[in-house]
Amino acid sequence: MSLKKKRRIGTSDTEIKHLLIAWVAISFAFAILLRGYGNILELFLVSLITVGVSFLLHELAHKIVAQHYGLWAEFRMDPTMLVLAIVSAFIGFLFAAPGAVQIFGYYISKKQNGHISLAGPLTNIVLALIFLSLSFNSGFLGLIGTFGFYINILLAAFNLLPFWVLDGKKVWDWNPTVYAIVAIPIFGLALVVFFGL
Template sequence: MIRFTKTEVRDLLISFIVISLSFAILFTGRNLASAIYILPIAMVGVGAGFILHELGHKFASIHFGYWAEYKLWPAGLVIALVSSFFGFVFAAPGAVYTYGNFVSERENGIISISGPIVNIILALIFLGVAVFIYPAAFYSGSLQIAFLVCSLGFSINSYLAVFNLIPVWNLDGSKVLRWNGLIWVITIAIAGIMTYFSMTIGVENIVRAIIGL
């Protein structure tokens, strides 16, 4: 049975707001006025990316019969905000904690990879929508905003996937790598390629290449 405690809902909401603001600061070049302006747009990508990433962990834990609960990390919230002023976001405002008498390495690996996989899928969905609406966005202000939302959604989710798959500290990547090295290589390669292109040529150029413009 899927249950959320009041503390868990509070922690998710606080983390969601802080991580959204951090990415808004990052994508506006540390311009706070512009960051506040695009915050609602960033929230869509982060809302889908961050919240569903954590729910991916939670649902996978429940699938194996464990209790799981998200808890924020206060220091992580501060680090996320501060790091955004230095050109990146240390996106670790908290984590889903799985409680069980014995969680096998395989189960822990599957639980850990579920979050990044959610981000990869979401990034591809955002990219697919961006490709679909791009030709019409030239003639519609609302579709231009939708395209911006999709662009940020692709970039943010790609970044969240590759960041969490880094095999250091207590990030997902370290647990996935211990479980299955091949799966880790494949997933971080996919996430890494997506992030690289979003940060170098940009989402619009990716879309134009896909549709042949």
């Protein structure tokens, strides 16, 4: 009989609840932060579609790759950080770290950890391209496209910083060459998009 652990992509009621709460909370925080730029309800809807979806798919990408390796992986929100995100948005800046995918297993190699970590930022790059294609439209759809493009470039670049518990640190620890190939173009794109360099 094979003792190899079955690879299964699954979730739980607890994870779904945590994802939904974090999705709504982080979207609300962004709407508050940008409240001077339009109607708060419209901004909340835009944030749900852009920030919320981008955050959600980033975390699910980590989860899917981890479960592919036979690891237990589920998202857990951080209530303290969610409150901090909303409070900081009222002050005029946003500290957005709503939670993370928690991963457990008997053994996680640096390569596996690197693959798991890389999945999130790469997902944001794919989403950035999708939102960019929408940005050429007028009206509400164009607004969603433009905002979604900026958010995903920001998320990809920030998470690829090689520090602390960010994705970039784990990718660097696994393979600095892969890190450079992925991160340098994304950092360059972020500089062009946000600073016109």
